[in-house]
Structures are given as C-alpha cells and as structure tokens.
Amino acid sequence: MLFILFLSLLTTSATAKEKDSALPRLTDASAAQAFIDSAEVVVIGFFQGEDSFGYKEFLEAASEVSPLPVALCTERDVWAAYDITSDTISIFRKADLHQENLPLSESKKLDSEGLTRFFRINELRYITEYNAVTAVGLFNSEVKTHLLLFANRGSADFTKLKDRLGALAPEYSGKFLFVLVNGALQSNARSLGYFGLKSRDLPRVGIYDGDSDRKWLLPSGEISTERVKEFCDSFLQGTLQIS
Structure with missing residues (x-):
C-alpha cells in the first residue's frame, strides 16, 4: 500500500514537472x-515559486486552455513593470488594452476548473464570439461600447465578414469591443x-453603448470595411442617430 502511494506521488510530481517545463519562463x-x-x-x-498557493492549479488550467499562450514569471524585478506585488495570475488583452489581475492572496478557494473558467471568461479577442461565458467578460470590460456583427454561422459570407471586421478591430482597441453574434x-x-x-x-452590423444603454443599426446594404469604419467614427464623433 505504501509503495502504491509513493508511486502515485512520484507520478503526480512528474506530471506537474512536465506541465511546468512546457511553459515559457x-x-x-x-x-x-x-x-x-x-x-x-x-x-x-x-509566482514566487513552485510551492506558491495556486501554482499547481495554474499548471493544470494552462494545459486545458490551449492554444491560449501561457507563461510563468518568477522574477520579482519583472513584476514591478506590471504593478504586481504578490503572487498573481494576469491576463493581457489587446482588444481593450487591459490587464486583468487575479491576486491569489485574495482567493479563499482555488481549483483548476475555476481558473480555466477565469481564462475563458476573460479571453476577449479582436472579435469575440458572444456566448454565455464570454458575455461575462464583455460586460465586465471597461470598454462598454460594442460593435456587433450579427451573422448566421454556416452562411456563405460568415467567415468573410468575421475576418473583415477582425482585421478592422485593432484600429479601435480601447474604444470598441468587436462582438460576433451567431444568429x-x-x-x-x-x-x-x-x-x-x-x-x-x-447579416447586419450594430453598435451597443452600455453606458447609455442605447443602440444603433447600420442601414442594410454591403458590410464593407469603409461603411463599418464610417459607422464607428460617426459614433465616436457623436453624430449617429439612435435606432
């Protein structure tokens, strides 16, 4: 019995080491x-080290969220550049120019499943597909204005339109969150x-502003980069009429 327990501990330790070594330092x-x-x-x-609270759970969660890039940093000199003062898990996003921190000292309970959900909720991209999980992150973001692409997955223009708006989104980082809604x-x-x-x-395109709880709909017609850009710029300039 002791031998089996010892073997189990060795296997668990080896697995953790493998996951650790798979992450960039x-x-x-x-x-x-x-x-x-x-x-x-x-x-x-x-993390300060392998014995830190949440370290093993972090490794477990990291293995579940591929291909989301995950890395480790134990160098305290680097932490200061990102306002980190204690063991923390951080998500860095370009879509809203945001750093989402989870200070582990404030977490009473931590498991890999909860961390995986934390990653998925906050995995906002240049164009994020709306669902029950991403909705939490979208509405928690400091960027409250959403550029919405309503399109039916499987339609002839679905992928083309998604790529077109995804390419435009970086220009509006920190101003709009581009959201895909599968009709x-x-x-x-x-x-x-x-x-x-x-x-x-x-397909149609709209804007929702969470601060004012107002909406605007781009008039029907071709959803071109130029029309969507003009739509976004008109909102930022305050010249759009409410739908």
Missing part, C-alpha cells in the same frame, strides 16, 4: 513584453430582437 522585462505582444490574449502566472443560435434570439432583427435579416 519570462526571465526579464523584454522577454515578458515580447510575450505579451505576441498574441491578442496571453496569460502570465507571476443561427436560438439562444441569441433575444440579442437580435433587441435590435429588431430576426435570423432571416442577417
């Missing part, structure tokens, strides 16, 4: 910044209805 400020700049969303675990899902019928739309009316 950020040893200086330039490496950390290069990692943050490498993708739309990245996660960094700022083919019954669960999104309420979102379409708020704009007076049904699945058969798609």
Whole structure:
C-alpha cells in the first residue's frame, strides 16, 4: 500500500514537472513584453515559486486552455513593470488594452476548473464570439461600447465578414469591443430582437453603448470595411442617430 502511494506521488510530481517545463519562463522585462505582444490574449502566472498557493492549479488550467499562450514569471524585478506585488495570475488583452489581475492572496478557494473558467471568461479577442461565458467578460470590460456583427454561422459570407471586421478591430482597441453574434443560435434570439432583427435579416452590423444603454443599426446594404469604419467614427464623433 505504501509503495502504491509513493508511486502515485512520484507520478503526480512528474506530471506537474512536465506541465511546468512546457511553459515559457519570462526571465526579464523584454522577454515578458515580447510575450505579451505576441498574441491578442496571453496569460502570465507571476509566482514566487513552485510551492506558491495556486501554482499547481495554474499548471493544470494552462494545459486545458490551449492554444491560449501561457507563461510563468518568477522574477520579482519583472513584476514591478506590471504593478504586481504578490503572487498573481494576469491576463493581457489587446482588444481593450487591459490587464486583468487575479491576486491569489485574495482567493479563499482555488481549483483548476475555476481558473480555466477565469481564462475563458476573460479571453476577449479582436472579435469575440458572444456566448454565455464570454458575455461575462464583455460586460465586465471597461470598454462598454460594442460593435456587433450579427451573422448566421454556416452562411456563405460568415467567415468573410468575421475576418473583415477582425482585421478592422485593432484600429479601435480601447474604444470598441468587436462582438460576433451567431444568429443561427436560438439562444441569441433575444440579442437580435433587441435590435429588431430576426435570423432571416442577417447579416447586419450594430453598435451597443452600455453606458447609455442605447443602440444603433447600420442601414442594410454591403458590410464593407469603409461603411463599418464610417459607422464607428460617426459614433465616436457623436453624430449617429439612435435606432
């Protein structure tokens, strides 16, 4: 029995080491910044060491969220550049130019499943598909204005339009969150209805401003980069009429 228990502990330790070694180590400020700049969303675990609270759970969660880039940083000199003072898990996003911190000293309970959900909720990209998980992160973001693409997944222009708006989104980082709403899902019928739309009316583009709880709908027609850009700029200039 003791031998089996010992073997189990060795296996668990070896597995943890494998997951640890699979993650990049950020040893200086330039490496950390290069990692943050490498993708739309990245996660960094700022830990003092392997014995830190949440370390093993972090490794478990990191293995569940591939291909989300995840790294480790144990260098306290690097922490200061990101206002980190204690063991913290941080998500860096380009879509709203935000750093979402989870200070582990404030967490009474921590498990890998909860961390995985934390990653998924806060995984906001240049164009984020709306669902029950991402909705939490979208509405918790400091950027309250959403540029919405309503389109039916599987339609001929779905991928083309998603890519077109995704390419435009970086220009509006920190001003709009670009959100894709799949009109083919019954669960999104309420979102379409708020704009007076049904699945058969798609694709369409709208703006929702959470601060004022107001909405605007781009008039029907071609959803070109130029029209969407003009739509966004008109909102920022305060010249859009409420739908």
